Amino acid sequence: MKRIAVLTSGGDSPGMNAAIRAVVRTALYYNLEPVGVMKGFEGLMDGEYFDMDRASVGGIIHRGGTVLRTARSDRFRTADGQRKAMEEIQKHGVDALAVIGGDGSFRGAEALGKMGLPVVGIPGTIDNDIAGTDVTIGYDTAVNTALSAVQKLRDTASSHDRLFIVEVMGRDAGFLALEVAVSTGAEYVVVPEIRLDIAKMCEQLHYSRKRGKTHSLIILAEGVMSALELKNQLQDTGGYDARVTVLGYIQRGGSPTSFDTILASRMGSFAVEALLEGRSGVMVGSVCGQMTLCPLEAAWKSPKNLNPEMLALVEKLGV
Template structure:
């Protein structure tokens, strides 16, 4: 392979720039030309690409977001849009594409592969909800962002003897809520993978008050309930004054952690190796601290599973 492209798509995640840097520099090391595609699949359709060199990715490993930008493309969901994207790639002599993103990004890459473009996926999403890999790029940074917020809010909760609810991202996956809640010592963690009863939550709060606890932190993943709604129900049943903080897109930004930078660098480099070895329709993942190449069909056909043992442990430790 003499020419490849790299793009980012879907929600941004800290560490995406570190992947781009690794892809470009590993490809250049192997004397392979690299083209950066702006705004994901929209850029493929609009032929919005630029050739990248070593200097193109200087001083970006520490930056959050993505220098290639990200956008959703309705046109790419059509056969005509997919044909146009592939025509642009073939006209430029680009034989393979490395896509960085989540589930939707990978499904888009399959459309390219069906039309003869070799594709390799790198999992970049703060939700950590891609099957086949223990961790996705951006997850560790997002969790640490939430932990910093918990630590700060707990100071105020302690001072004012109140219950604080922190709503975090996680529409379908509760990994951020679980990991941050366990690391931050939250009294309760509400996630999409586990049902809850408001009475049980109230009972836990009352039990804490009886043993002298004057404040509590409750972590709520957005996919299970609204933090505001939970706060209202708690106040109705207990009279406890609650405060709600919705962290929102704060969790997506910021300088990537050391773990995300290293993981991104390793995955980006392996993605290039796979393309140069003639592989296609694969995703780079990490399992038991070892990088692996996974068939894309495996990643797209399975459901990501939350560590329920960790969830039960968090409940025990918060007794």
């Protein structure tokens, strides 16, 4: 093995640059030739490859986003697209590939692995919805970004005796919403994994008001419904007039936290060493603080459940 390529795919997440840096510098440490691929699988098919060195990744460890840029690719999902990618990979003398992204990116990596290319996945997504790892790159930063915003909203909610609904990202998973709810002291959390009982929520709001609570905060995962929809349901069912804030893509930006920077650095380095050991079709994970490997397909086939203790905390401490 001589040339190891690295790409980022799907949604960006803080810490991706730290992972790229770790892949490149670990490859150089082992006298390998690191290769960057621009724009994810699109660049893989279009021949957007370039040789990387230490200077290529200098000064990027603290930056959000991804210097390799990223894109979603319907074209790569086709057999023709995958054949085209393999042609370009062979043309550029790439012997192995590290893919930084989420489960969709890992499906693409698995397809290349089945065509004979050694591949390793590095989980990068703010959603934290990938099984096989306790935490994904970018999740901690997104939680802290949302925490900062919600703390400011909490100030104005208490000043004006208001009910606020804050919609956070997370796609079809409630990990981000749940951690933000606990860390902000929110009264309620709405996540895709648990059916919403709007009548019960109105009863709880009524109970809170009865005992003198004048303001409340609801954290809503985007995968359930929009914040405006929840606002309308609360109005129709209980007569509650809520203020709505959608945090949106601000959660995907910004410099990574120390936790995400270290996690990304460890994962990127571990991925290169796994390839050197002859491993392929696997994903790097962090389980109980230790670097591990599991099959790529675990990212979308194995369930990843919310922590029931955290769910209980919202109920115990919020109302």
